[in-house]
Amino acid sequence: MAAPQHVDDNSFNEVVIEAKMPFLVDFWAPWCGPCRAIAPIVEELAGEYEGQIGFGKLNVDENPKSATEYGVRSIPTLLLFKDGKPMTQIVGLRSKAELKKHLDASLT
Numbered sequence: 001m002a003a004p005q006h007v008d009d010n011s012f013n014e015v016v017i018e019a020k021m022p023f024l025v026d027f028w029a030p031w032c033g034p035c036r037a038i039a040p041i042v043e044e045l046a047g048e049y050e051g052q053i054g055f056g057k058l059n060v061d062e063n064p065k066s067a068t069e070y071g072v073r074s075i076p077t078l079l080l081f082k083d084g085k086p087m088t089q090i091v092g093l094r095s096k097a098e099l100k101k102h103l104d105a106s107l108t
Contacts, residue, residue: 002046002047002050002055003043003046003055004026004042004043004046004055004056004057005054005055005056005057006056006057006058006059007025007056007057007058007063007066008058008059008062008063008066009063009064009065009066012058012063012066015054015056016054016056016081017081017084018084019054019081019084021052021053021054022052022053022054022080022081022082022087022103022106022107023053023054023055023056023080023081023082024042024045024053024054024055024056024078024079024080024081024103025056025057025058025078025079025080025081026038026039026042026055026056026057026058026076026078027058027060027066027067027070027072027075027076027077027078027079028057028058028059028060028075028076029059029060029061029075030059030061032075032076034075034076034092034093035075035076037093038076038078038093038094039057041094041095041096041099042055042057042078042099044096045096045099045100045103049103052107053103053106053107060072060075070086074091074092076091076092076093077089077090077091078090078091078094078099080102080103080106082106087106088102088105088106090102
């Protein structure tokens with residue numbers, strides 16, 4: 001099963017912006033309770049959408065540049081990129097069903 005890959009400020013463009021398919025980035029921090037709660041949902045989705053959507057996690061404490069560049073002000077924030085541009089921003093803890101709706105929309 002595919003796990004979300006770790007993304008940082010240095011690899012962000014190469015991994016996310018240049019991705020050939022939609023790419024979901026989970027902006028998180030280790031001290032954030034809702035971030036820890038959404039992590040297993042994101043991991044499940046990474047397995048379910050393997051080969052269709054890329055998944056990554058970016059620790060905002062260690063990588064403030066990317067978080068600032070994309071206007072991430074609270075975490076968890078999930079940003080869904082398509083064709084190198086942010087398409088959808090999901091802030092806060094969400095259900096798996098709600099996240100799937102956004103992911104499915106990116107595939108059309």
